[in-house]
Amino acid sequence: MLPFRPARALAVALLAVLLGALLPATAAQAASRTVQGGRLDWGIKSSFQSYVTGPVANGSWSLTGGAATVGGSQFRFHSATGSYDPDTGAFVSAFSGGVRFVGHQKSGGGYQLDLTISRPTVRIAGGGGTLYADMVSKDRASGRVTSSAQVPLATLGLSGIDMRGGSTPIVLRTIPATLTSQGAKAFAGYYTAGTALDPVSLSVDTVAPARQQAASPSPTKSASAKKPENSEKSEKSEKKAGRFEDAAVDWGVRRTFREYVTGAIGKGEWTLADGAQDGGALFRFPRGEGTYDPKKQTLDARFAGSVRFTAADGLDLKLSAVAVRVRAGKGTLSADVLSDGDRRKSVPLVTFTAKDFTPKDGLAVLTEAPAVLTADGAKAFGSLYRAGTAMDPVSLAVAVDTGAELPALPDLGSSPEPSDPPAKKTGTATAASTADTGSGSRTGLYLGIGGAGVLAAAAGALYLARRRSGTRDNEQNRTP
Numbered sequence: 100m101l102p103f104r105p106a107r108a109l110a111v112a113l114l115a116v117l118l119g120a121l122l123p124a125t126a127a128q129a130a131s132r133t134v135q136g137g138r139l140d141w142g143i144k145s146s147f148q149s150y151v152t153g154p155v156a157n158g159s160w161s162l163t164g165g166a167a168t169v170g171g172s173q174f175r176f177h178s179a180t181g182s183y184d185p186d187t188g189a190f191v192s193a194f195s196g197g198v199r200f201v202g203h204q205k206s207g208g209g210y211q212l213d214l215t216i217s218r219p220t221v222r223i224a225g226g227g228g229t230l231y232a233d234m235v236s237k238d239r240a241s242g243r244v245t246s247s248a249q250v251p252l253a254t255l256g257l258s259g260i261d262m263r264g265g266s267t268p269i270v271l272r273t274i275p276a277t278l279t280s281q282g283a284k285a286f287a288g289y290y291t292a293g294t295a296l297d298p299v300s301l302s303v304d305t306v307a308p309a310r311q312q313a314a315s316p317s318p319t320k321s322a323s324a325k326k327p328e329n330s331e332k333s334e335k336s337e338k339k340a341g342r343f344e345d346a347a348v349d350w351g352v353r354r355t356f357r358e359y360v361t362g363a364i365g366k367g368e369w370t371l372a373d374g375a376q377d378g379g380a381l382f383r384f385p386r387g388e389g390t391y392d393p394k395k396q397t398l399d400a401r402f403a404g405s406v407r408f409t410a411a412d413g414l415d416l417k418l419s420a421v422a423v424r425v426r427a428g429k430g431t432l433s434a435d436v437l438s439d440g441d442r443r444k445s446v447p448l449v450t451f452t453a454k455d456f457t458p459k460d461g462l463a464v465l466t467e468a469p470a471v472l473t474a475d476g477a478k479a480f481g482s483l484y485r486a487g488t489a490m491d492p493v494s495l496a497v498a499v500d501t502g503a504e505l506p507a508l509p510d511l512g513s514s515p516e517p518s519d520p521p522a523k524k525t526g527t528a529t530a531a532s533t534a535d536t537g538s539g540s541r542t543g544l545y546l547g548i549g550g551a552g553v554l555a556a557a558a559g560a561l562y563l564a565r566r567r568s569g570t571r572d573n574e575q576n577r578t579p
């Protein structure tokens with residue numbers, strides 16, 4: 100018989116107490132959670148990006164649906180929605196945004212290479228994972244365009260990863276991705292099944308099921324009493340004057356300009372103030388005030404917020420007091436410009452098309468209207484771009500009714516970084532405690548395999564060279 104050891108007995112007793120205290124919490128945590136907010140970062144395939152923009156294909160890529168770029172070589176898809184079961188580890192999350200690649204332009208117009216990948220969705224169950232996406236591709240030989248929804252594009256390498264037991268956030272870092280046979284076909288045959296794609300990283304917030312709450316009492320007659328007659332007359336007069344309830348304009352300035360500012364060459368940043376919001380690939384200037392005529396589709400609006408760009412080469416550009424004017428199907432976005440100490444007011448920066456701007460369900464919306472730089476805008480950017488250069492598209496929303504809600508900004512979720520670093524061992528799950536304001540502590544799941552280097556932004560180097568030499572280049576995706 101083994102000798103009695105008080106220390107071992109005490110440890111066993113303490114362990115039993117701890118397990119008893121933890122089990123209820125674990126059981127409560129096991130309820131299925133809703134994925135709400137987050138981002139997926141994926142370069143798809145870096146060599147394909149280089150091929151598309153290189154001297155052979157001589158093409159470009161563009162972003163849609165609020166997608167952004169990070170690190171110069173990865174695309175960020177936003178606004179995660181889905182579900183997560185901590186008990187089984189089953190996970191599904193769909194993301195918004197897309198990227199379109201074009202190349203090998205034909206003499207008669209159009210492109211031989213034309214591929215769009217959007218709405219990536221990650222599904223994980225039973226230890227395996229797949230990335231799905233909407234695909235629009237053109238066959239290289241026949242030119243036939245194929246559009247497919249949620250193609251199983253890539254198999255995710257999840258060997259050694261246990262998805263069970265997390266709550267929020269759920270973080271997957273640099274997960275290997277391999278092209279499937281269906282994905283190879285949707286990729287217009289540029290790669291064969293089994294080809295290694297860029298690794299996938301994602302971070303999503305999850306929300307526990309809401310507790311059932313007692314239904315709120317219906318409003319009393321006194322609370323829902325009719326408005327005074329003079330109030331109704333006032334509202335009618337305001338509508339006649341063309342005033343609206345709320346408005347916002349979304350504009351990213353220019354994608355490659357943002358990439359330079361925050362890239363390895365610019366080593367800078369942008370800062371937002373006075374209510375401006377960052378949507379990843381665009382900036383929102385909110386709290387619009389002014390007048391709108393739904394019959395004539397005319398708008399004069401002023402917006403809150405400012406954005407300031409600074410970089411290591413001395414760049415210091417601030418845009419504020421953003422205003423939009425729409426007349427006869429054409430819009431102009433202007434702003435106060437502060438650059439190198441020189442301030443100019445109400446500078447017309449870009450013009451955009453606004454052919455259909457009629458309200459529907461109390462909301463007049465213009466989505467990603469193509470925008471070009473004006474002559475005054477070119478001066479505001481220090482002649483880095485010629486007048487007529489394509490800038491980021493303009494999105495506009497005007498609420499004409501009190502019940503109408505403006506479109507939401509892309510939801511990028513909370514920061515994916517844990518307060519404590521995850522374990523260095525790759526291919527395993529690490530639970531880390533993070534602060535959760537208002538609801539105590541929470542346990543997130545941080546998973547990672549290997550690592551992926553970030554390419555330097557070549558567009559940033561070109562930007563710096565041309566800023567110093569004073570030369571200009573209007574080629575899309577080859578200047579900032």
